[in-house]
Amino acid sequence: MATTAQDIQTPKAKLPPGPRKLPYIGNLLSFRSDPLGYFQQLQRTYGNMATIHIGKMPVVLLFRPEHVRYVLVEHPRFFSNSGLQQDGNSANEGLLTIDGVQHRQQRRAVQPAFHKKQVEGYAEVIDQYTQELLENWQIGDQIDVSRDMQALTLRIISKCLFSVDLSHQLQALSSVFNDMIGSQGSIAEDALNIRIDNPITGYGKRMAATRQLDMLIYTLIAQRRASKEEYHDVLSMLLEAPYGDDPEVKLNEKQIHDHILTFLAAGHETTANALVWAFYLLSQHTQVRAKLQDELRNVLNGRVPTVEDLAQMPYLNWVLDETLRLYPPAWFQARFVAQECEIDGVRLPVGTLLMLSQWVIHRLPEVWGDPDVFRPERWDAAQGENIPAGAYFPFGGGPRTCIGMPLAQLEAKMILATVLQRYALQPLPGYVPGTQPLITLRPKHNLCVTLLPAYSSDMKEQWTLLTRTANNNVSTHAERKGCLGAVLSLFGI
Ligand code: HEM
Secondary structure (H helix, E strand, O other): OOOOHHHOOOOOOOOOOOOOOEOOOEOHHHHHHOHHHHHHHHHHHHOOEEEEEEOOEEEEEEOOHHHHHHHHHHOHHHEEOOOOOOOOOOOOOOHHHOOHHHHHHHHHHHHHHHOHHHHHHOHHHHHHHHHHHHOOOOOOOEEEHHHHHHHHHHHHHHHHHHOOOOOOOHHHHHHHHHHHHHOOOOHHHHHHOOOOOOOOOHHHHHHHHHHHHHHHHHHHHHHHHHOOOOOOOHHHHHHHOEOOOOOOOEOOHHHHHHHHHHHHHHHHHHHHHHHHHHHHHHHHOHHHHHHHHHHHHHHHOOOOOOHHHHHOOHHHHHHHHHHHHHOOOOOOEEEEEOOOEEEOOEEEOOOOEEEEOHHHHOOOHHHHOOOOOOOHHHHOHHHOOOOOOOOOOOOOOHHHOOOOHHHHHHHHHHHHHHHHHHEEEEEOOOOOOOOEEOOOEEOOOOOEEEEEEOOOOOHHHHHHHHHHHHHOOOOOHHHOHHHHHHHHHHOOO
16 A cells, blocks of 8 residues: 555654754754765765654665665565655656556556657657757857756657647746755755745745646646647647546546646756756866767767667767766655565664665765766776666666656757767856755756857867957856856855
């Protein structure tokens, strides 16, 4: 039976050791001030597992690749996703947070949209929208890449899965998603479970954003129901999806809404973050970038990449894999224990909340050797590096592996290849990305860059451009809030 948030009791069993906790808030302050650093420090201190308290609720952190295998791949039925969604009911019947038979049935219903051939068909949309974005990019411009990637991936996912072109609503929608995904709850919200719905609380902002998205999504469903045209997209699959044993009983409006919201949210922010981190890492590792650009030139010679081309570009693959290792957009996964089980000799009672962190496990020194180094070559099978199963899981694993993985990989590789054939992205002087680990892991400061020619061997030309753009504060793109924010933050404003 699925466990819901309401069922969760503080388990009385002896959980793994962990840091001392404060009354009421537990370890929330340390967790909130630097979750990534805190998790890593806990792993170093306690080894395989540790227990922290978020408010009064114990959370068991699992740090081993074999734990990942146990939870995600070998015994997924012992664990539940339902109840992980805390805020009201915005998407709690979407694919990410339903369990058991319902999950299997509904995942199967939309699976055709993610079959190899179908996904390859999305390449046309990815190419068209990327080209349209790049029409606005000129050598020498200053660009807020974080913002542009978020808008681009949102536009792509909406078109591929729901056949709508959101080009006119993109900026507004991106900011709604930012409020939904990016506004953190206060200590009172998180520790004491207090929810105040007004415009200044994190909860209130998330609720306002959710209401706007609800309106958009219910309109989309109504328009589709009224349409005479035939579609073969995720929306049409959801409208036809059976619910339960009776094929005549279909998903209701709220269930369809929750699926759409899940796909939109999970399907754009993650890929956008992956791209931004990749552009950032490449800007810091010029030899890797040069090697990748060589591969792009050899295989594509300026052409738009096709699906077949991508198979000929191993280095591009490794760059993406290595980016997702160092900066996994999904930096942790959570599960409730739904059936008592034992991991590493510790009995975990029903209702225990577990967390597996990609951030920590992707950086275990005993697995990766030089975990903090960005080294795409480690993915070269010919070099025979032995990466144990469960040590690398940017897309999760087992029956709940990210359904969008093939689309995300195609999209990220096509966009990287297209952009990098034209431009070298040079972050503004003094740029330090920082990390903002919320639902997804994004840079704390938007990545703002100057666009330089990709293959300019003329260093003088690059230097002239850099100095010219550094003096040119009135660039339209620089006026964008994110870039301006990055520049101001250099002066501590
Ligand atoms: C780089 C990009 C992406 C990353 C790193 C990523 C990561 C993940 C991870 C780790 C999970 C497992 C969550 C869990 O088991 O708790 C997941 C599930 C999911 N992802 Fe993605 N994702 C990405 C792109 C996408 C895209 C493009 C879509 C849209 C089609 C998508 C839709 C989903 C959905 C619907 C699930 C739930 C699957 C299920 O439970 O059956 N993701 N993703």
